[in-house]
Amino acid sequence: MSGSPPPSPIPAATEKKIKVLIVDDIPETRENLRKLLFFESDIEVIGAATDGHEGVQMAKELAPDVVLMDINMPGMDGIAASEMITRSSPYTQIIIMSVQSESDYLRRSMLAGAREFLTKPFSGAELVNSIHKVYQLVENQRDRLPQPGAPTGFTGTLAPPESEETTGKIVSIFSPKGGVGCSTLAVNLAIAVHKIASAKVAVVDGSLQFGDISVLLNERSPATIADLAPHAEELDLELINSVLVSHNSGIKALLAPPKPEMADLVTPTAMTEILERLRQLF
Missing domain, CATH: 3.40.50.300 (P-loop containing nucleotide triphosphate hydrolases)
Structure with a gap:
């Protein structure tokens, strides 16, 4: 009918954001990382820790999807913090950041539970791509968990065993x-x-x-x-x-x-x- 207001647009579904925790002892670095991620619509920085001990505690409290972890920090370094976070929060993925690019640092980081290693300085695109990559591992792990209310016991009929020839x-x-x-x-x-x-x-x-x-x-x-x-x-x-x-x-x-x-x-x-x-x- 003439003069009727146009229909209101249907609001888009809220997109799930990737929760990121920053762990770095240098204030300028923490702020720069926030700025690099500020305009990413699917990424949210939920906290920033100033050392390894604080990072481990905040990871327990905030349950981030991804931790951006500096490797060289006073007190507890990034490798020790990564080991503790991996044990206490197995579905949190860790990206190590370091100015050191030697293979020993990379190997120690990966063995500590890190999933990516970024050598400083890195671009915003490299950072975002790494976050998306390791987050996919989070989703794959969570998808394997049984859903709430799903039956956990045997409820069906037994299927015949697969033949060895099917492998x-x-x-x-x-x-x-x-x-x-x-x-x-x-x-x-x-x-x-x-x-x-x-x-x-x-x-x-x-x-x-x-x-x-x-x-x-x-x-x-x-x-x-x-x-x-x-x-x-x-x-x-x-x-x-x-x-x-x-x-x-x-x-x-x-x-x-x-x-x-x-x-x-x-x-x-x-x-x-x-x-x-x-x-x-x-």
């Missing part, structure tokens, strides 16, 4: 000498098996220090096998799928760590668990 096969391509084309052969074989046999195929880059399958496939991923290794004992198929890269040939790939020093994170036990889980998918 995938592992084909290893190895050479004691580098530069002979193992990666090229592995990728071509994976694509050929997928095309000829119409089979689900994943190629795993086992060259953890100098893997080049990402180059051959022209693919990049924010997550690699190094992100699965710390969860080796509690892997589920959903988490593995979130890390696998889908290639346009139809195969999937589990890429090597982006830095050689991260290879130590993938222990033989972790690699075995990952391969066994992959056999259930392919």
Whole structure:
């Protein structure tokens, strides 16, 4: 009808924000981090701690999704604080920040429970991308928890056990000498098996220090096998799928760590668990 006011727009659903805690002993750094994240609509800084002890306490009280942790602080340093937060708040993901870029710092940080390592100075885009990456791990972990009210006992009927033949096969391509084309052969074989046999195929880059399958496939991923290794004992198929890269040939790939020093994170036990889980998918 003429003269009637236009209908009011339907308000958008409230977007869940990523809760971030900053732990750094330098006031200027804390303020700069706040400014870098201020205009990110899906990120909220919920607190800032001035040292490791305060960071551990605030992590318990505020339950952040992500902690931005400086590594060099008086008293309790970032590595010790990360270990304590990982034990007390397993669903809080930690990003270590440091002016030190040596491999030993990276390795110690990852072993303490950190999921990312940013070398100062870093850009706002690098910071935001890292927060989004580790937050996805939080969501994957929480999705695996039983929902409130969900039945925890047996309520259905027993299904027949799966045949061993339903699990995938592992084909290893190895050479004691580098530069002979193992990666090229592995990728071509994976694509050929997928095309000829119409089979689900994943190629795993086992060259953890100098893997080049990402180059051959022209693919990049924010997550690699190094992100699965710390969860080796509690892997589920959903988490593995979130890390696998889908290639346009139809195969999937589990890429090597982006830095050689991260290879130590993938222990033989972790690699075995990952391969066994992959056999259930392919």
